[in-house]
Amino acid sequence: xxxxxxxLCAIVLLVGCSxxxxxxxxxxxxxxxxxxxxxQQTEKAELFEGExxxxxxxxxxxxxxxxxxxxHRPEKFIVGVAFDDSDASRIAFKNESSARNYTLTLNDxxxxxxxxxxxxxxxxxxxxxxxxxxxxxxxxFPHINSxxxxxxxxxxxxxxxxxxxxxxAKFVYTKKGF
Numbered sequence: 001x002x003x004x005x006x007x008l009c010a011i012v013l014l015v016g017c018s019x020x021x022x023x024x025x026x027x028x029x030x031x032x033x034x035x036x037x038x039x040q041q042t043e044k045a046e047l048f049e050g051e052x053x054x055x056x057x058x059x060x061x062x063x064x065x066x067x068x069x070x071x072h073r074p075e076k077f078i079v080g081v082a083f084d085d086s087d088a089s090r091i092a093f094k095n096e097s098s099a100r101n102y103t104l105t106l107n108d109x110x111x112x113x114x115x116x117x118x119x120x121x122x123x124x125x126x127x128x129x130x131x132x133x134x135x136x137x138x139x140x141f142p143h144i145n146s147x148x149x150x151x152x153x154x155x156x157x158x159x160x161x162x163x164x165x166x167x168x169a170k171f172v173y174t175k176k177g178f
Contacts, residue, residue: 035126038128044056044163045161045163047161055102057079057091058129058134059163060128062076063167065167065168076141078123080127102154102155104139105151106149115137147168
């Protein structure tokens with residue numbers, strides 16, 4: 001009888017404590033599902049001159065997998081740019097070389113389409129790291145056959161940074177811990 005009473009008390013305690021928080025957690029998660037998916041496909045890069053940041057770029061890969069064997073859709077990104085360099089106010093999405101030009105290419109391929117987005121654009125609603133001082137673009141590049149590729153941010157004076165992306169989960173390409 002005592003075992004039955006203790007068992008029932010334990011079950012009531014576990015069910016009573018978890019159900020309220022579980023519902024709130026599931027509601028919060030379901031509201032932000034697309035935000036969390038985009039966050040997994042977001043990378044950030046900064047170029048520096050010494051200790052001073054000159055430019056910060058965030059890129060979110062807008063890829064939705066499908067199961068077609070011959071998928072030739074172009075690669076789309078939402079790119080956010082924040083300039084800390086007072087001399088610069090633009091970024092080129094083509095493979096242009098200039099002494100003052102920042103360029104962003106995908107595996108050395110130029111963008112085929114670039115559209116500047118307003119801060120209130122609905123495409124930015126679920127994108128992370130959206131700030132008032134940044135400029136945002138929807139950038140389309142030609143299709144890449146490989147499952148892994150990199151956006152490359154370059155400046156002749158400040159160097160190069162790569163933003164790695166994958167069409168599958170990134171952890172597939174990381175080294176095993178064991």
